[in-house]
Amino acid sequence: MYGATLLLSVAIAAQAVLGSPVQKRAGYSVKETHFVPQKWSKIGKAAEDFAIHLNIGLKQSSFDELERHLYEVSDPDHGRYGQHLSYEEVNDLIKPTDKTSSLVQDWLRANGIEDLGFSAAKDWISVTLPVSVVERLLDTEYHVYEHEDGDQLVRTPEWSLPAHLHEHIDSIQPTTSFMRATGQKTEFLQFPPWISPGYTPPSNATISKVCNISSVTPECFMNLYSTKGYKPKVPGLNKVGFNNFLGEIPIRPDAYQFLKKYHPGAEDAAYKFPQISIADGPAQDGPLTYNQSLERTSMEANLDVQAIAGISDPTPIISYSTGGSPPFIPDTSTTENTNEPYLVWLNYVLGQPIVPQVISTSYADDEQTVPKAYAERVCKQFAQLGARGVSILFASGDRGVGINNTCISNDGKNTTMFVPLFPSGCPYVTTVGATHQFEPEVVAFRPGYFDADGNYREIYSSGGGFSNYFSTPDYQTKVVQDYVKNLDGLYDGLYNKGGRAYPDLSAQGQYFAYVWNGTEGVISGTSASTPLMSGILALVNDDLYAHGKPPLGFLNPWLYKKGYKGFTDITSGSAAGCGVEGFNATEGWDPVTGFGTPIFPLITELAKK
Ligand SMILES: *[C@@H]1O[C@H](CO)[C@@H](O)[C@H](O)[C@H]1NC(C)=O
Ligand SMILES: *[C@@H]1O[C@H](CO)[C@@H](O)[C@H](O)[C@H]1NC(C)=O
Ligand SMILES: *[C@@H]1O[C@H](CO)[C@@H](O)[C@H](O)[C@H]1NC(C)=O
Ligand SMILES: *[C@@H]1O[C@H](CO)[C@@H](O)[C@H](O)[C@H]1NC(C)=O
Ligand SMILES: *[C@@H]1O[C@H](CO)[C@@H](O)[C@H](O)[C@H]1NC(C)=O
Ligand SMILES: *[C@@H]1O[C@H](CO)[C@@H](O)[C@H](O)[C@H]1NC(C)=O
Ligand SMILES: *[C@@H]1O[C@H](CO)[C@@H](O)[C@H](O)[C@H]1NC(C)=O
Secondary structure: OHHHHHHHHHHHHHHHHOOOOOOOOOOEEEEEEOOOOOOEEEEEEOOOOOEEEEEEEEOOOOHHHHHHHHHHHHOOOOOOOOOOOOHHHHHHHHOOOHHHHHHHHHHHHHOOOOOOEEOOOOOEEEEEEEHHHHHHHOOOOOEEEEEOOOOEEEEOOEEEEEHHHOOOEEEEEOOOOOOOOEEOOOOOEOOOOOOOOOOOOOOOHHHHHHOOOOOEOHHHHHHHOOOOOOOOOOOOOOOEEEEEOOOOOOOHHHHHHHHHHHOOOOOOHHHHOOEEEEOOOOOOOOOOOHHHHHOOOOHHHHHHHHHHHHHHOOOOEEEEEEOOOOOOOOOOOOOOOOOOHHHHHHHHHHOOOOOOOEEEEOEEEEHHHOOHHHHHHHHHHHHHHHHOOOEEEEEOOOEOOOOOOOOEOOOOOOOEOOOOEEOOOOOOOEEEEEEEOOOOOEEOEEOOEEOOOOOEEOOEEOOOEEEEEEEOOHHHHHHHHHHHHHHOOOOOOOOOOOEEEEOOEEEEOOOEEEEEOOEEEEEOOHHHHHHHHHHHHHHHHHHHHHOOOOOOOOOHHHHHHOHHHHEEOOOOOEOOEOOEOOOEOOOOOEOOOEOOEEOHHHHHHHHHO
C-alpha cells in the first residue's frame, strides 16, 4: 500500500509541527460524537492541506410528508398505489426551507467559504476544503486513522457547530463516519472449497440437469425461478442499474466470456451497457492490466454485471462506478482519496430526472461504523428514490449475525452483541439474503477453513439481523414479532427486538459460475444473490409495463402484504455467526432468508392484480 504509507509519513510530519490543543470557538457547541470503531487506531494528525470534500446535509423541509407519499404509492391497498412521484415533486418536498438555506450559507460565507456545490434539491451543500479550514469551521481536529488491514481514513470523532445551526444541519461528512462499504462476496476459486456432506441432488429431472451444486449458472436460475422462456417486451423503457465503489468497474471482456459460455446470444450485452463513472470513478473497463489483476480489482463489479445480465438480458443495464470526490488529483501530500463515495452516488442519481427502476448494491458495512445521523440521512435518500418508483436492493451480508470474536458494541462498553449492517437495515430498501442447494434451497453456508497459503477463511453464512438505529417499520411488525416470540428468549440482549429486521428476500448465492481476469471459477456471496434478484425484478417490471402497469417501486409494503406469496419459503439453515448458530430459517418470514426465493410467474401474477 504505497499511497497509504506516504499518507502516514506526511501525517506524522505535520503532527510534529502542529500538535496544538483544540480551541473551543465562541458560540459553538458539540453537534456530534461517535466512537472510533474497533480495529481502527489513530496514527497521527492529518496534514493541514489534505483536501476534504465536505458534504453538509441541511434539514429537509417535509420529509415526513414524503414518507407518507412513499407509503401510499407503495401500498397495494391504497388508491394511489403505483402513482409514483416525479423528480420535481420529490425535490420540492425535501428541499430545505429558505431560512435553513440562508443561515447555513451565511455561516459558510462568514468563514470565507465560496464555490459551493448543491444537490438537486439543495439539501446537500458540498465544497472541497483543506483540513485546516474544516477544522476551524467545525471546531475540531482531524487525524489519520488506520484499520488493521492497512486502510487509512482522515476523520474526527467529534465536531461542533454554532448553536443556532444545530437544528438546521442534520449531518456533515466526512467527519465521524468510518463506513467503508465493502463488497459482500467471498474468495474467487477454481473449485468450490466445500460441499455439504448432507447434500442430495434434486429429483426433478430438469433441475438436476441444469443445476450443478459446484457451479451454479444462469441456466439453473432460469429453471429454478421459472424465468425460462420469458422474453422482455419493453426493453426500451425498463432498466436495471447497479453500483460499484472502491475503484471497481465491470470488465467487459470478462462479461463477454461469461455470457458467451453461460447465456449464449446475450454476449453482446457485455459491450452495450453504459458505464457511468461519477466523481472521478474508474473508467478502464478493458482487460485488467497485470497490476490491476494483482490487486484483484473488479471482482465485485464482474459478479454484479454477470449475475444481472445472465438473467435479465436484453433488459438494458446501467453501471455506476463512483470514485471519492470530484475531482481527486493526487499530490505530494494527498495521495489517497479517503472521502465518502456513498453520498456522492446518491446525490448524483437523485439529480437525474430518469433513473433505472431497479438498482442493485452489494456493498455494506457494520452499522456501528456509521454515525446514526448520517445513516438516517442516507436512508432517507433511498426513500426519495422509492417514492419515484425505484426498487432499491441491498445485500444482507455474508457473515450471519456477525464475524466470530468481533461481536461487541462500539459505544465504549464492549457489550457482546450481534452486529447488523448498513444500509441492509434501512427500512426503505429491500435486503436480499443468500441460499444454496436446490431441492430444497437452504441458507447459504460454508464452514471456515485454512486455505493453501495458511490463511483462515471466515465462515460464509448469509447475513441477517435487526438494526440498532431503525425501528421495525409497520409493514413487517407482525412477522417480526411472531419470529421474536418463537425465539422464546434465545439471544435476548444480543439484538434489538424493536429494530428493522432483514433480509426481506433471498436468492441463490453460493458457488456462482463466474469469469474474472479471463479465468473461469466460482464465487459466493449475498453480492451474487442481490444482482440476481435485481435482474428477476427487472423482468417483473418489464411484464408490468407490457400490461400498462407502473413498475414495482419500493417493494416492501407490497411484499409483506401480498407479494410474499410469490416466493418459496426457505426453512432450513441459519445466519451462523458470532460463534453461535444464529437466527434459524423457519416457516414463514425469518431474518435469514426473508420470505424466500422467487417464483417468477407467481410474482408477475400477484404484481398485476
Ligand atoms: C421440475 O422443475 C421445473 C422447473 O421449475 C418445473 O417446470 C417442473 O414442473 C418440475 N417437474 C416436476 C415433476 O416437479
Ligand atoms: C459441475 O461443475 C464442476 C465445476 O465446474 C465441474 O467440475 C463438474 O464437471 C460439473 N458437473 C457436472 C455433472 O456437470
Ligand atoms: C505495476 O506496479 C509496480 C509495483 O508497484 C510498478 O513499479 C509498475 O510501474 C506498475 N506498472 C504499471 C504499468 O503501472
Ligand atoms: C491475469 O491474467 C493475466 C493474463 O492471462 C495473467 O498474466 C495474470 O497472471 C493474471 N493475474 C492473476 C492475479 O491471476
Ligand atoms: C474495549 O475493547 C478495546 C479493544 O479490544 C479495548 O482497547 C478497550 O479497553 C475495551 N474497553 C472496555 C471498557 O473494556
Ligand atoms: C469462535 O471463536 C472461538 C474463540 O476463538 C472458537 O473457539 C470457536 O470455535 C469459534 N466458533 C466458530 C463457530 O467458528
Ligand atoms: C434451529 O435449527 C436447528 C436445526 O434444525 C435445530 O437443531 C435448532 O433447535 C433450531 N433452533 C431454534 C432456536 O429453533
